[in-house]
Amino acid sequence: MIPWPDQLRDQLQQRNDRHLRRHLHVHDRSGRRVRRNGRELLNFAGNDYLALADDPRLAESVAHAVRERGVGAGASRLITGTLESHVALERRLAAFKHAESALLLPTGYLANLAAITALAEPGDLICCDKLNHASLIDASRLSGATLRTYPHRDLDKLARLLDQTEHRGKPIRRKFIVTDAVFSMDGDCADLPALCALRDRSGAMLIVDEAHATGLLGKQGGGLAEMQDVAGRIDVTVSTASKALGSLGGIVSGSALVIDTLANAARPFIYTTAASPMQVAAIDAALDAIHDEPDRRVRLGELASQLRAGLGERGWAVADDPTPIVPLVIGEAERTVQLAAELEAAGLLVAAVRPPTVAPGSSRLRISLRCDHTEEDIQRLTEALPAFTTEGHRGPPR
Ligand SMILES: Cc1ncc(COP(=O)(O)O)c(C=O)c1O
DSSP states (O other), X not given: OOOHXXXXXXXXXXXXXXXXXXXXXXXXXXXXXXXXXXXXXXXXXXXXXXXXXXXXXXXXXXXXXXXXXXXXXXXXXXXXXXXXXHHHHHHHHHHHTTOSEEEEESOHHHHHHHHHHHHOOTTOEEEEETTOOHHHHHHHHHHTSEEEEESTTOHXXXXXXXXXXXXTTEEOOXXXXXXXXXXXXXXXXXXXXXXXXXXXXXXXXXEEEOTTTTTTSSTTSOOHHHHTTOGGGOSEEEEESSSTTSSOOEEEEEOHHHHHHHHHHOHHHHTSBOOOHHHHHHHHHHHHHXXXXXXXHHHHHHHHHHXXXXXXXXXXXXXXXXXXEEEEEEESHHHHHHHHHHHHHTTEEOEEEOTTTSOTTOEEEEEEOOTTOOHHHHHHHHHHSOOHHHHTOOOOOO
């Protein structure tokens, strides 16, 4: 038998050979400018879209909470970990999400695991968009339900999957439609009204992950469902505080019945320590900022339009999506990493996203904007990128 350390080294070497090896790069903080490898870079790689991660008001809210209530909840939620501040925040989150009830978990990943594993079980059918986030896929597998994926945003194929009444000779008990609202590596959006219609027709449950839409889209920043005018019609919404809200925490919202079910049956909720008072305070202050300063999301939308137009002028096929995530699909992992390194040499930090995060052959530069970027920042990035026509890159396939 080959000793296990040699096996692990061999596996890492194989990743290296395919340009898929990952490394933990060290940064000084989250911000518009970050220091990495001793150099200051303009940051186009994070998810802190509203520039709240280092906002002094969030820091002050956390400092106050720590002084008043300490740093930890002390237990899991069903033991003594449910604090008054959790309950107050959950009420506020439910209102923000246009839902009856909400539940706070330590992270968005756990929130997806909790929602799907508590609601689905063997004998059920889960239909996932092919580009759904890994946490939705992992949760679906863990639930034991039959998982079927449909091609990205292909509602005809989804309708056919939902028409099924049995799987391997056994009747399907419950059906689920599971989708990202904003697709994290593509920056495009689900058609939630159409998904609601399919849900109504099929009797399925509709679960929407609003991780990259919460705080950004919709008149009040409630998310894509708010923007597409179906906020009250989503059965279960999962959100995270780790993107536009600038900190950490997962949120499930829906009917009181759904939330009660999760509190009783969701192992990722029951068997972990409650979100800390620090998280609660940070989320509370972020909700204040989102409510009081709609200009942040308006500004971000303007910057995203500027970037999309600038890239279009340089020959990139960039879709007109209402999000601050702009992918430039390069294709091969090696060339993508090389382009990201060239940008870094020019003082610009852009993520090179490779398999397994995206499909083989669709490695990409994932540009993400923050509301404190300037028009000059966007211009600098656009000009630093090679024009599509001269270097023969493909834009995102659409
Ligand atoms: C679509 C989506 N869902 C869920 C998550 C998980 O959220 P969190 O980082 O809060 O665990 C992420 C990001 O990591 C995401 O992009």
